[in-house]
Amino acid sequence: MSESARFPRPLQRTRLYEQVAEQITAWISENDLKAGDRLPPERQLATSLGVSRATLSQALVALEVIGVVAVRHGDGTVLTDRPRAERITDAIRAHAERIPDVIEARDALETKIAALAAQRRTQEDLDRIEAALRAMADDIDGGGRGVHGDELFHRAVTEAAHSPLLEQMMSEISELIRETRIESLSQPDRPRTSLAGHQKIADAIAAGDAAAASAAMHGHVMLVSDVALLRD
Amino acid sequence: MSESARFPRPLQRTRLYEQVAEQITAWISENDLKAGDRLPPERQLATSLGVSRATLSQALVALEVIGVVAVRHGDGTVLTDRPRAERITDAIRAHAERIPDVIEARDALETKIAALAAQRRTQEDLDRIEAALRAMADDIDGGGRGVHGDELFHRAVTEAAHSPLLEQMMSEISELIRETRIESLSQPDRPRTSLAGHQKIADAIAAGDAAAASAAMHGHVMLVSDVALLRD
DNA sequence: GACGGCTCAGTGGCCTAGCCAATAGGACAA
DNA sequence: TTGTCCTATTGGCTAGGCCACTGAGCCGTC
Structure with missing residues (x-):
């Protein structure tokens, strides 16, 4: 076992969807959105963020798992009332x-x-x-x-x-x-x-x-x- | 406020990626995989599960957020040592x-x-x-x-x-x-x-x-x- | 007027196909 | 032994498209 240890740091790479998720949460808090408010449609949000719909979709999955949003088929994406995961x-x-x-x-x-x-x-x-x-x-x-x-x-x-x-x-x-x-x-x-x-x-x-x-x-x-x- | 209450139940719909994520976790516990073990390559796993790579990718994002796996670009998907989210x-x-x-x-x-x-x-x-x-x-x-x-x-x-x-x-x-x-x-x-x-x-x-x-x-x-x- | 069914526009769900980027490991030269 | 390069493998991300669901408006029936 080499104990080379953490020298120049692990240097972890960020995935695109993570950045997207962060931008969305930032946007949420900037505009002071509350539970029940809606995010823009996926297509529109994707283009305005400059990513594909697939990537945006990954970001939304992440936010959904954390409990920030709820994505509703045919309806839209709405903010959830429980910001933390229970x-x-x-x-x-x-x-x-x-x-x-x-x-x-x-x-x-x-x-x-x-x-x-x-x-x-x-x-x-x-x-x-x-x-x-x-x-x-x-x-x-x-x-x-x-x-x-x-x-x-x-x-x-x-x-x-x-x-x-x-x-x-x-x-x-x-x-x-x-x-x-x-x-x-x-x-x-x-x-x-x-x-x-x-x-x-x-x-x-x-x-x-x-x-x-x-x-x-x-x-x-x-x-x-x-x-x-x-x-x- | 109508107190119509929970009659026939809300009846929530499951997304494909959720089912995929569940199947993966089930597969993990069935085969008794431990931290450091690898999942099959995405393409292979996707076809064997009968879903597209995009959907599988969503499932992996979910599992990643929960803390079950770590997806590494160019390397593969490995199990994480913390089954529960800390x-x-x-x-x-x-x-x-x-x-x-x-x-x-x-x-x-x-x-x-x-x-x-x-x-x-x-x-x-x-x-x-x-x-x-x-x-x-x-x-x-x-x-x-x-x-x-x-x-x-x-x-x-x-x-x-x-x-x-x-x-x-x-x-x-x-x-x-x-x-x-x-x-x-x-x-x-x-x-x-x-x-x-x-x-x-x-x-x-x-x-x-x-x-x-x-x-x-x-x-x-x-x-x-x-x-x-x-x-x- | 109330009810029920129909239509349609908008929105997410999921797929196919493909190219790019990172990694690991082997071949090979110094 | 060491370092470099190549390459197969694997994930990252995009584009474009079709399908399914939701909600609202319309319209006919009672």
């Missing part, structure tokens, strides 16, 4: 509907996230958390279940932790969490109980009390798990 | 070398994992943990740093938790952890300290004491973080 979601769901697993993962991540949030939250973070709390309260007062507000709250807390990796992991299981969330909030009286739990978490984060935030979050997640386990 | 690794590393983030994520996951392991470990799990402990001790006695044993130990504990999702997440950051691991164990006297920490965790797991296992693991991860922070 392949995990698919994998887990395909394997078995393991709700308890989701709860465990959520507990692991969010307990830590709450502690970090208590230590690192900025005023802006607190404002966002407060807004989510209010949104959920309003929704419940209006007779709703506060599903959206619940989601906003957890996202705000996650962002307040300022930990990219943990945030990434949360986003990976967000789809799975959403299902348990709806399940949970459909139980009578549950929305108000859940809101109270949120308030407790928010207070601890605002106070900068990591241990209390962590404990409150743990209790909250366990509350949710009650439901999930019932139907297991 | 895109997180790339993303994080590309963004910035955020060691603290890794520590946080590891703390979140492994603290919970240790607790679950204490509750769920089988005799087989305990044997594996014990074996890892012994391997690390032997390596250190022989003058080594016990890097491999360290890895074995954490993997054994993770498996003992019997939580697929958490295990999946650990595997996703395993590459990042490995780097901090080597860093840590290179410090003088660190291998023995680390081994002692492992023993404490293993004892708690064997005793079925979730809280103690959790605390021991937390302490252990924090020990590792000392190093990483030094060079931050």
Whole structure:
């Protein structure tokens, strides 16, 4: 074995379709396109990019696999709402509907996230958390279940932790969490109980009390798990 | 909002390249091909699959994006060693070398994992943990740093938790952890300290004491973080 | 007016055929 | 042994074409 090692660098070559895919994503963010917006037709896009339709097609396959776009036969190419691949979601769901697993993962991540949030939250973070709390309260007062507000709250807390990796992991299981969330909030009286739990978490984060935030979050997640386990 | 819901199912159509990609992966696992093995040349593979080279090419792009194969101009198509996408690794590393983030994520996951392991470990799990402990001790006695044993130990504990999702997440950051691991164990006297920490965790797991296992693991991860922070 | 079927333009799906470019390995000269 | 060159093999990419699907508008029937 020669240990010649990485001297002048591996020097990897880029394929055309990769460049095309990058140009497309760049174009998307430049024009601030959102989910549901359409890309130009393939023929037109191909000529304006100066590549053949086959190459453009490869680029679109790549973007499709990543989860950026959805190519629809006879219709067109539209942007997808999930910029990141939640392949995990698919994998887990395909394997078995393991709700308890989701709860465990959520507990692991969010307990830590709450502690970090208590230590690192900025005023802006607190404002966002407060807004989510209010949104959920309003929704419940209006007779709703506060599903959206619940989601906003957890996202705000996650962002307040300022930990990219943990945030990434949360986003990976967000789809799975959403299902348990709806399940949970459909139980009578549950929305108000859940809101109270949120308030407790928010207070601890605002106070900068990591241990209390962590404990409150743990209790909250366990509350949710009650439901999930019932139907297991 | 019409809640017509999922009646006869969305009925999604499969593209040819998807079927091709599936056939290829099936063929790979059937023939038990491993990293470094080669796929047949495109022309040959295309005709034997009954599709055009363009379509096959799309399938290969998809497999390449997922991380199953690497297509090399003028050489051929070879299997990659990472069957699952550790895109997180790339993303994080590309963004910035955020060691603290890794520590946080590891703390979140492994603290919970240790607790679950204490509750769920089988005799087989305990044997594996014990074996890892012994391997690390032997390596250190022989003058080594016990890097491999360290890895074995954490993997054994993770498996003992019997939580697929958490295990999946650990595997996703395993590459990042490995780097901090080597860093840590290179410090003088660190291998023995680390081994002692492992023993404490293993004892708690064997005793079925979730809280103690959790605390021991937390302490252990924090020990590792000392190093990483030094060079931050 | 509501419903159902028809047509057609636009769009992606896939193929054939072909040339270009990179690689690896052998032949051969220094 | 070393370095150069040649060449077969393999992927990269293009051009052009036909087919299949979608959606919207039109039109007749009830």
